Amino acid sequence: MSEHALPSILINDFSENDILRLPPDFYKKASSYLNKSDIKKIQKAYTLAFYAHEGQLRRDGSKYITHPVAVSNILLDLKMDPDSICAALMHDVLEDCDVNKNNLKKLFGDSVAEIVDGVSKLGKLDITSKNDRDANNLQKMMLAMSKDVRVVLVKICDRLHNMRTIEHLPRSKQIKKSKETIELYGPLALRIGMQDIRAELEDLAFRCIHPLRASMLESAIKKSSGGRKRIVSKIRRELKRHLKSNGVENVGVKGREKNIYSIYRKIKSKHKPFSEILDVYGFRILVDSIDDCYRSLGIIHNYFAPIENRFKDYIAIPKSNGYQALHTSLLALNAFPIEVQIQTRNMSEIASYGIAAHWQYKTADEDSNSELRATKWLSGLIDLQKKSNNPEEFAQSIKTDLDSDEVFLFSPKGDVYALRRGSTPIDFAYEVHTDLGDTIVGCKVNRSEVPLNVELETGQTVEIITSKSGSDLDPSWLNYVVTSKARSAIRSRLRKQKVSDARKAGKVMLETELKRGGTSLDEYRGSALKKILDSIGVTSLNKLLTDLGLGKRTGSIIAERFYSGLQIREGIKEPKPVLIIDNKIESVRVRFARCCLPCYGDNVVAHSDTERGMVIHHKKCKQVTPFIKKDPRYMPAIWGENKKDHLYKVRIDINTEDKVGVLSDVSSVFARSGINIGYVNTKTIDKKFAGFEIQIEVKDKQELRQIMQKIRAMKITTSCKRNINEK
Numbered sequence: 238m239s240e241h242a243l244p245s246i247l248i249n250d251f252s253e254n255d256i257l258r259l260p261p262d263f264y265k266k267a268s269s270y271l272n273k274s275d276i277k278k279i280q281k282a283y284t285l286a287f288y289a290h291e292g293q294l295r296r297d298g299s300k301y302i303t304h305p306v307a308v309s310n311i312l313l314d315l316k317m318d319p320d321s322i323c324a325a326l327m328h329d330v331l332e333d334c335d336v337n338k339n340n341l342k343k344l345f346g347d348s349v350a351e352i353v354d355g356v357s358k359l360g361k362l363d364i365t366s367k368n369d370r371d372a373n374n375l376q377k378m379m380l381a382m383s384k385d386v387r388v389v390l391v392k393i394c395d396r397l398h399n400m401r402t403i404e405h406l407p408r409s410k411q412i413k414k415s416k417e418t419i420e421l422y423g424p425l426a427l428r429i430g431m432q433d434i435r436a437e438l439e440d441l442a443f444r445c446i447h448p449l450r451a452s453m454l455e456s457a458i459k460k461s462s463g464g465r466k467r468i469v470s471k472i473r474r475e476l477k478r479h480l481k482s483n484g485v486e487n488v489g490v491k492g493r494e495k496n497i498y499s500i501y502r503k504i505k506s507k508h509k510p511f512s513e514i515l516d517v518y519g520f521r522i523l524v525d526s527i528d529d530c531y532r533s534l535g536i537i538h539n540y541f542a543p544i545e546n547r548f549k550d551y552i553a554i555p556k557s558n559g560y561q562a563l564h565t566s567l568l569a570l571n572a573f574p575i576e577v578q579i580q581t582r583n584m585s586e587i588a589s590y591g592i593a594a595h596w597q598y599k600t601a602d603e604d605s606n607s608e609l610r611a612t613k614w615l616s617g618l619i620d621l622q623k624k625s626n627n628p629e630e631f632a633q634s635i636k637t638d639l640d641s642d643e644v645f646l647f648s649p650k651g652d653v654y655a656l657r658r659g660s661t662p663i664d665f666a667y668e669v670h671t672d673l674g675d676t677i678v679g680c681k682v683n684r685s686e687v688p689l690n691v692e693l694e695t696g697q698t699v700e701i702i703t704s705k706s707g708s709d710l711d712p713s714w715l716n717y718v719v720t721s722k723a724r725s726a727i728r729s730r731l732r733k734q735k736v737s738d739a740r741k742a743g744k745v746m747l748e749t750e751l752k753r754g755g756t757s758l759d760e761y762r763g764s765a766l767k768k769i770l771d772s773i774g775v776t777s778l779n780k781l782l783t784d785l786g787l788g789k790r791t792g793s794i795i796a797e798r799f800y801s802g803l804q805i806r807e808g809i810k811e812p813k814p815v816l817i818i819d820n821k822i823e824s825v826r827v828r829f830a831r832c833c834l835p836c837y838g839d840n841v842v843a844h845s846d847t848e849r850g851m852v853i854h855h856k857k858c859k860q861v862t863p864f865i866k867k868d869p870r871y872m873p874a875i876w877g878e879n880k881k882d883h884l885y886k887v888r889i890d891i892n893t894e895d896k897v898g899v900l901s902d903v904s905s906v907f908a909r910s911g912i913n914i915g916y917v918n919t920k921t922i923d924k925k926f927a928g929f930e931i932q933i934e935v936k937d938k939q940e941l942r943q944i945m946q947k948i949r950a951m952k953i954t955t956s957c958k959r960n961i962n963e964k
């Protein structure tokens with residue numbers, strides 16, 4: 238609670254007179270690459286942050302505003318876009334000032350508001366991981382929570398400034414933050430390819446945790462550096478001379494300094510003495526083209542003896558964060574082992590700044606839409622996939638990083654679990670321990686109680702409430718669990734029950750379902766009941782109830798049969814029930830089939846699958862066409878109104894002329910229409926044509942039709958068809 242409430246005029250709107258001047262250095266840096274209207278927006282952000290933090294102090298006694306200014310300064314050095322700069326200036330204003338997300342939206346637009354909100358949310362994850370698995374899950378969770386990758390960028394720069402000024406914190410907090418930095422923020426920076434910031438983060442954290450070891454290492458490096466410098470510059474000159482005399486133009490050769498934490502890590506993990514690790518000299522050769530990379534490699538291998546088995550081609554097979562270079566180890570001047578990285582200048586820029594290099598703001602360039610460039614970076618990565626020797630793993634790493642099929646959840650103790658998207662508290666309980674699943678009676682999510690069939694979301698803390706006497710065995714749980722662990726555990730418990738118990742449970746279940754539809758089991762007798770049982774395919778009611786209790790059949794689907802039986806008896810002409818796909822179906826989980834990926838507006842069929850609940854297929858999908866008429870488990874379905882505003886995944890096949898950059902041309906059409914790409918599979922058709930299978934997200938059939946028209950209108954397109962798994 239700040240005593241200086243924010244002047245309401247600032248929240249409602251800024252007049253020209255309210256706007257404060259930027260600090261001079263900051264202004265100079267910003268105006269070196271941003272235009273006037275961008276600067277005006279940044280000034281507004283600065284003004285709001287200034288008043289929001291007025292009266293607040295940092296631990297070192299300086300005004301709080303100096304922190305957000307320093308953070309956005311780091312982003313200015315990366316030449317980031319104005320929205321990121323604004324968000325960085327205001328990244329702490331949602332915390333304890335009188336500003337909310339809507340104010341920001343009104344004043345600065347959606348993307349600034351979303352970035353600030355995302356950074357605040359990440360800030361609330363106050364966590365230190367206990368093991369490697371947790372650390373890895375936490376990194377993924379942070380990426381999953383940040384729909385816009387700029388959230389992670391701002392967060393990393395925030396951490397960098399906090400680490401630079403860490404000496405003002407109490408010792409215990411210093412250690413905690415430093416550990417977090419090494420486990421979480423360093424690897425996260427690496428994941429999005431920011432090598433330089435990662436090195437600085439790690440060194441700061443290492444110096445804080447082990448000040449003595451760090452200073453010993455540093456003085457050892459210094460001691461050896463006199464002679465070292467001479468050798469380094471001699472080798473550098475040699476390398477440059479050989480490359481030039483062999484016709485490689487515009488070569489840069491740099492001696493490469495390793496950061497102290499990476500030296501320390503090597504000493505620890507490889508159990509090698511310090512001298513041996515330091516005696517490896519690192520060099521980076523920068524050239525203009527990929528061709529020159531390979532030529533340079535050949536040339537230096539002619540002059541210096543390569544050390545066997547140390548060559549790595551990350552140009553042909555890039556690392557999953559997009560890093561590209563040739564690595565080789567040689568013996569220079571007959572005595573010194575050297576490590577050489579060869580890159581184009583462009584590759585080197587991307588290696589230092591990572592995804593930030595793609596967000597960089599270029600005013601002069603017409604094609605300066607940074608979002609578009611980031612999308613290109615992504616599709617570029619997908620292009621690289623073709624060259625990777627393990628494409629599956631590669632695709633997986635990108636996919637889980639940017640469009641996660643998993644949700645990441647905390648136990649109350651702070652352990653992190655990765656579960657399939659769609660998981661419920663029951664799935665979570667069985668994931669943690671079978672005993673926990675077998676005794677679950679309730680659940681709290683972020684401290685408030687929720688039903689057991691609620692879908693869990695990334696970042697939530699899940700507390701399972703158990704009872705010593707065990708949970709009531711409920712076969713309907715099978716309708717909403719999604720993990721195989723939970724499903725098989727529930728099955729095996731159900732199988733262990735006595736037949737009479739199963740029948741009882743089945744009866745309770747069916748009665749509950751029927752009650753929902755305003756009827757009861759008593760209303761069904763004699764031949765009407767017989768007809769229904771026939772249509773289901775069971776010999777007796779007892780058998781049906783036992784099946785239900787054992788989880789072999791789904792209650793709500795059986796209930797549907799009973800309703801339609803009643804309607805037949807009452808003479809209402811509706812031979813088959815119609816399933817309405819909407820949010821009201823609580824007891825059955827509705828899923829969209831992955832084989833045909835239907836979207837809102839399609840003609841669809843519902844398949845009641847005992848394993849998976851209701852699965853919605855496209856009417857023309859070959860998985861369902863043979864059965865629609867004969868099999869009662871398939872019923873027509875229509876879309877409910879409240880399913881309209883969802884995003885549906887659909888798949889389209891595009892064939893184009895095979896030219897350089899076709900994929901980025903195609904993906905920019907999606908980007909311009911604001912359509913997300915899920916994945917791209919490339920197929921080579923022949924020398925002239927390329928094929929892509931692309932998964933995108935659309936609101937409905939209408940939007941899909943429009944975007945397909947745009948793709949067809951491109952010169953290079955030869956065909957564009959939706960894939961609904963037809964025959």
Ligand code: MN
Binds near residue numbers: 304328329395
């Ligand atoms: Mn901060």
